[in-house]
Amino acid sequence: MIYYRKSGMEQSLSQSKHLILSLDLGGTQFRLALADEKGQLLRRYAAPIYSEQGPEQAIRRIKDAITEMLSDVDPAALRGMGVATAGLVTPGTGVLLTSPNLLSWYNTPLKEVFEHELQFPVWVGNDANLAALGERRFGAGRGSDDLVYLTISTGIGGGVITGGKPLLGSSGFAAELGHMTIDLNGPRCNCGNVGCLEAMASGTAIARLALEKLSTGEVSVITDLIAGDLTKVTAEVVCEAANAGDSVACGVMHTAATNLGVGVANLVHIFNPELVIIGGGVSNAGELLFEPVRQVVAARIMPDITVRIVPAALGDNSSLLGAVALVLENTSS
Ligand SMILES: [Zn+2]
Structure with a gap:
């Protein structure tokens, strides 16, 4: 028996003629939700994914959770399932x-497998691309046909909506925004390149920049916050110290935000978005991040271009709601 979390919206569930199942596949857990067409999450469930055991066992457990969640749902009301996953997904198939x-899910035909198991239509997309779609339909990008979404946490991901459509590229690899080069001679990135935006403005980069300062003996509140244990330096701690007025932490945040601003200015020149939406854990830094980003962008973009740079509105649910939006876009007549 799987116990899913009911949201107190069971009444909406029985009344809604359009229900969408949404699945977010993460490295440590999968999240499942049943939503209506307004993006209200009516039922939710999360469980460990044990991804290292490979896709077969995980898919079986996900199928069990879905069966349980849909046990009293009218099949005629279900429009399908959207799946958000990190990684490279082939468009369409x-x-x-x-x-x-x-890592062990190399070449898994998620759409085909889930459609075979569930006997209803399934659409699959990259989680950051879908987060852009989710913010556009239900969040900070409502009504905008041209937006860029950036999520900044341990890494930097992104999605682009242009002319009302998600930009996928020839093989689904478009909008790897975190891997644009910001500094020819910058630090090594996880992708193997150097000087990527991700290596210079992510949460990991913020922690690294702070450590570099602390290792030169600079005095900072950060040292007190981590009780002297340098392995505990995180972007969150740096933000906390910066909010307390610590000059080292403020300097680090300013450097990261400036790097981010350079990246955003590049994106503005390439895509001419109406909106740049910034989400992910690091965006919780608020104006500490947004103000310098806006200043750098204003100083760098061509004078006739206008753009608004705003925080994301959907928090942790952006990909889950993006998967809902993906189903709605594929089933609307
Ligand atoms: Zn990179």
Whole structure:
């Protein structure tokens, strides 16, 4: 028996004629939700994914959770399932080619497997691309046909909506925004390149920049916050110290935000978005991050271009709701 979390919206569930199942595949857990067409999450469930055991066992457990969640749902009301996953997904066919979070899931035909198991339509997309779609339909990008979404946490991911459509590229690899080069001679990135935006403005980069300062003997509140244990320096701690007025932490945040601003200015010149939406854990730094980003962008973009740079509105649910939006876009007449 799987116990899912009911949201107190069971009444909406029985009344809604359009229900969408949404699945977010992460490296440590999968999240499942049943939503209506307004993006209200009516039922939710999360469980460990044990991704290292490979896709077969995980898919079986996900199928069990879905069966339980839908046990009293009218099949005629279900429009299908959207799946958000980190990694490279082939557009249309929904094959997960490779994923940094699901290493043993190489070449898994997620769309085909789930459709065979569930007997209803399934659409699959990259989680950051879908987060852009989710923010556009239900969040900070409502009504905008041209937006860029950036998520900044341990890494930097992104999605682009242009002319009302998600930009996928020839093989689904478009919008790897974190891997644009910001500094020819910058630090090494996880992708193997150097000077990527991700290596210079992510949460990991913020922690690294702080450590570099502390290792030169600079005095900072950060040292007190981590009780002298340098392994505990995180972007969150640096933000906390910066909010307390610590000059080292403020300097680090300013450097990271400046790097981010350079990246955003590049994106503005390439895509001419109406909106740049910034989400992910690091965006919780608020104006500490947004103000310098806006200043750098204003100083760098061509004078006739206008753009708004705003925080994301959907928090942890952006990909889950993006998967809902993906189903709605594929089933609307
Ligand atoms: Zn990179």
